[in-house]
Amino acid sequence: MATQTYPRRTNTVPTSLRLGTRHQSAIFQDASHSGPMPWPEPFQFSIPFSTKHLDGYFLTYQSRINTSTAEKETEVILRVHQEWFDRGGCQVRDGALSVDGGPVLSVVFPEAEPGRLLNLAAIVSIGYIHDDWASQELVCNRSNHGDKESSMKKFGVIINQMKSRAIAEMLENDSSLISVTQIFGAREIRSPESHDLHLVEFQGLDHYLETKHLTDTWSILPYVYDIKLPKDQLARYSDLIRLTSKLNTLIKDISSAERDWSSHISHNKLGIPVSAVYIMMQTQDVTIEQAKKLVERKCLDLEQQFLRLSWDLLDNTEPMIQEEAARYISALHYLLAGELSWHAGSNRYRIDPSDPFYPKPEYKLNDFLQDARVLANSVQVERSGYESRSNSPILSGIALGSSRSRSINGFRDGRANGFNEDLTAYESDAWLDQSARLSEEAVLKPFEYLSSQQSKKISSQVIQALDFWYNLPRRSLDIISSIVDMLHNSSSILDDMEETPSAKQGTPSAHMVFGTPQSVNTANYLFVKCLQEVQKLPHSLSAVEIFTDEMTNLNLGRGYNIHWAFRSTTPLERDYIQMVDGKTGSLFRLAARLMKAEATQNKDLNIDSLVTLMGRYFQIRDDHQSLSSTSQGDPSSLDEGKYSLGLIHSLNNSNPSEREQLENLLLLRSRRGNLFPEQKSLVVKILARTGSMGYTVKVMERLENEIERRLESVEATIIGAERNWTMRAIIEYLRAGRS
Template sequence: MPYFSTPVPELALQQSGSFTKFETVVHKNYKICRVAAEQIQAEFNKAMNTDIITNTVATVPGLGLVHFLAFTIPNCLPERLVALVRFAEFTLLNDDFYDIAKNEEINKINADIQSVLATETESRTAESLSNMTKSKQLQASLILDMINIDSELAMDIMTTYSKGLELATFPPDTLKTLEDYLPVRMVNSGLDVFQTMSCFGMGITLTPSEKARLADLVDTAMFSTTMINDIHSWPKEVKHHIEHPGSEYPFNAVAVLMRHQGCSEAQAVRLLREKQASLQEQHLELLRRLGPLPEHQMLYVLAAQYAASGSEFWSIHVPRYPSKEDLNQPEVEFVDGVFRYKHNSGPATTTLFQIGRETTKSTKVGVVEINVLPCPAPTTSSSASSPRIAILESEPEIAIQDVSNMANGDDDILVEAVAHVNANGDGKSSLNGETFGLAFNQPAASRSYSSGSCTSLDTDVACTDEIIMAPYRYLTSMPSKGIRDLFITALNWWLQVPEAELLAIKDVISYLHQSSLMLDDIEDNSQLRRGQPATHIVYGLGQTINSANYIFVQAFSRMQALCAANSSTLGMFIEEVENLHKGQSYDLFWKDHVECPSVDEYLMMIDQKTGGLFRLCVRLMEALATREIPEASSKDFVRQLSRYFQIRDDYQNLMSDQYAKEKGFAEDLDEGKISLPLIYTLQSSPNRDAIARVFKRRDAGQMMGIEMKKFIIGEMRKAGALDRTYRLLRSMQDDMMDELRRLERVFGAPNASLELVLRKMWID
């Protein structure tokens, strides 16, 4: 494989003062990167009506203007360079855009108040939503450019990117050492995404086992990149923090060492330099021990090295990260939980602020809220203490080791806390008719389990929804692709439904979907949902059914907002909910009677059951759209999408390892579900009677044996049912793309977000 990098001139490297132990190189076609970055910056600013300059191009002696990607992914294939630069530059533009938005939050609140007083009707939130939609459209178009080059590696970028977004973006206070901090920061800063971007750029694919073998080696290099990024971004980050009282502590290793290790600013930077050198030496030693590597693995390792050396060389020259000298910044110190400029250490104005820890924080625990008293921020690791929960009437405090778990709804911790109080005789338990001794934020009348305080039969005690909502909240806490929500957002690029109505539509669809999932799992005797125990397995049949019915009522309640805007929406809701239940009746009937429908009958069922929610989305949005809707119907597109969605699920349930992990191997067979591959098999297999007998003798609620599942899937293969289903899905993908292009012509605008939603579902 050809290499496209060339060493940075030695003189430029020496003059830079770079500390790296890795070779520093630059892409031979680095000028292309700068042009591509300038183009996407202009497109973004035009679309978002902004004037953001990312400052990602550095002036390098002997080279001129160079974009950071030319240093950090210097072996990118030339034909992939533009697409990769555009995507990387967009992520920085988007970050800068939302950083600006955060800075303007106070001004926005004031402006909103003024607009209300002046009876202005313009909605700034709607404007923000519009900007978000524009941003997503632009991002989707950039991702599609990469998918068209290499769909597999582009999807790897998307998957890694999505996983990174699921992690908390704020620095947890539990990260008190570099060993704890580095793995979290590597993901938070997007370096894991950057490694997948490098693979895309170079066109190399590693198996999971290959990546696992090289993980320690690559991580040491990437950790050193984290050190480099934190050192160079620190002056800018701490400046912003000091100038914005109440902002979060910088998510930076310098801050970690100053806060938890008692280091001065200079000591922290020196320790990070030493850590950088140590990590890079460790990396090189691990590489020597591994011995010769295949070329694609060596390129993968070099990519991690170049991310470090390139980041350092670029950071030294780029205006995006000004040094303390550039900012004329005094020394920073950390005193009494406060980052501030040190007195008499320089010409800059000293700015002091308190983080806002004087006020009591409210932490939710299960169904109640507990007041967490503020603790002084420690200046050294030895003085760190756990948050504590206050007891009423000067009762002793209960040390809780992990309040973050309580915030996530860990009921076990709450039980332990109450047990601790009772064991010491210091607290009261609502379980014996008394109220808790904890400082609840909720008024006594609204506490979920408080009954002892009721002294009169005439007293009204408020009934909360905590119990009835628990199964629903359990279900929605599970990981989900959120296809329907993405579909609504993408479709709104064309239809432009007002924000309030759009949110109501999303709620209606979500409530109906979650309600149907709870009931479907009961009706299908499903044990798993998205890799976790199904809701009724955890909460029982009665509680789950009651919750599902309550959630359905919530969907109907949200329809009030839509009916106020357009009264015809209620009829649409009723009609499609009826269709959904009619479709489900056929599905259940065929399963219970082991009756094989025709393909046309099966498609009819899909159109009603699966198509109902998709159709309701579109009908509600079209009824509430603020732009004129073309006469050309979207009915065909919705029908194709619904059928593809269900048939793909049928196929993946039998063939996908990921589905097996989340739902169990061939779970549809456990449920006795009649799927399209099974219909094809029963229509043509010489052993169809034996297959039918297996389903008829199946015990409801019992899992089918592995050997029996293998027998049925084997018969599907012999009958050509799986291949036939696969070919149908591929054909449907082409048909949907044709229909999407037709709609784009009708609406007069491409819809990259909608295309990306579709491509996320594609089977290869």
């Protein structure tokens, strides 16, 4: 594919295009406060991007393209796709490069700093391939790639290696990019239909937009534009960001309407596609073309709301930061214009009209269903990660919005089976019948709550890294991932109760929502479920032995942590290391040992010492960040009652007077459950005088070097294998996070 060229900006730009040639204050004075907010400075990197040739561009804002980055971004996109094919990947949909809309970042962020924008080009391009893989939209030839399960797993490993290498190199060059990599990590674990949204009967677009997880392209905007606004100021724009996300979501829904229907049928889903277009068809009884126009009208209404709110917010912004605020708000609007022009010019979300499930423009929703049922009897088509379009439940007579077997508060609704709800249990012979086991739905509520609050865990990333070496069967990998995830959440529930924090990162702890008894029971039940899962592994006998061994280590480690806190007993540093190896290292070792037992390659590769060091590093880093945040004003980090390396070092290396003060403060904390800000400030001062924070950093640096050395040693033992980029990305992420 030839690299597309884009016209360069000249030093002389027509005055009509240089909205920023007037002085910033004059812009705000002269502006009508009704139209688009002008860019508050001369354009440096972009030119207007004509949308006349784009069918479907309807916003009022003029789209622009960053000509300082467009060609280079295109080169990165092509290089990423070439690497994907060279590694054995198969055909993917059009990705970050839109045929008529340009490369996505250059269009969506037209005035972004070129260096910052290009830092993200590779990871964004890989992200589109990841989305195709996650949604099973890869177009594969069975004869070239084998069966679906093994191929999809292989593709996942390729994507993970490519993504991890990009992240590792980003963080090596600039550790401040950690916040950006966190955004991409969080994005991966979100799925618009993760909660069966395709079965929700939406009452209209407003209900849909309040329920669905909205797109979050805006979240990297402060980085690429180097926005210098205080956090409290950015927080004031939450309503504006919400409007941006709603508009972005509707733009994508319009452009992908036909593909959404075809994909919905081919993936055997009930209900209708989770899309504004189909919700409009359902609620307004209109054709797909009419529905798209109605959604466009909704977009224009939201755009006007965006404009009015933008000017209101700017009018109430302090003069000193007004220009920076105008940059941020205007950049949001350019983002929307860029998203629409990119989608309008991209083939990524379109399908060929010859597709057997291509929705005809004149069809209404019932016509789709009838036509699909007819086609299902005659069409046998395979695509999208080997998925077949036939035999879909929706084509098998399951009507839209049909009732299904449900459970109410954990008990199956007996009325569906003819049970007379007016009869008492005695009259219905319920006391004499054999009863079924209760549903676990209510018991798992604290677990599900905690899972919904957490971003992508390090433990899940470590499992992906280890699978690069061990290459587990898909089923074994899923079971082990589930076990480690449940144990992680079970430990978190218990830790929160034992350390008594009512909230973490502004979110109530599970026991503060569901109560302590329910949370304890859930944590215990998760251990039982994990044992059941372990027994499903092919090598179950050795797996059970590994599981009980590491669960012993985990509970002994937690037990000593509780013991020291309850008795206010300061452990020696070597005792603390043993505790960490049990409490934290056990989960890392459990994953490694179970995966080694199920490995299909490198079966003799023992990495227990490597993951044990990673467990130590992770725990020390976590505690260090907690104490560091205390010095920055966090009111709760010293209320947890646990002994960190910094506290242990300070207690063991302070003079008698300071040691007594620290011990008294820790004793008061155990009695009261928390410390006052002034008491925490005294703790931080003592830690500073004893050099304990610096000592912790030195320990972490030593661990980092040793982990990297052992990783290189492991990589060297595997002849012909490339570096484990996933593991390296984890190390770089942790290193950047602690600095």
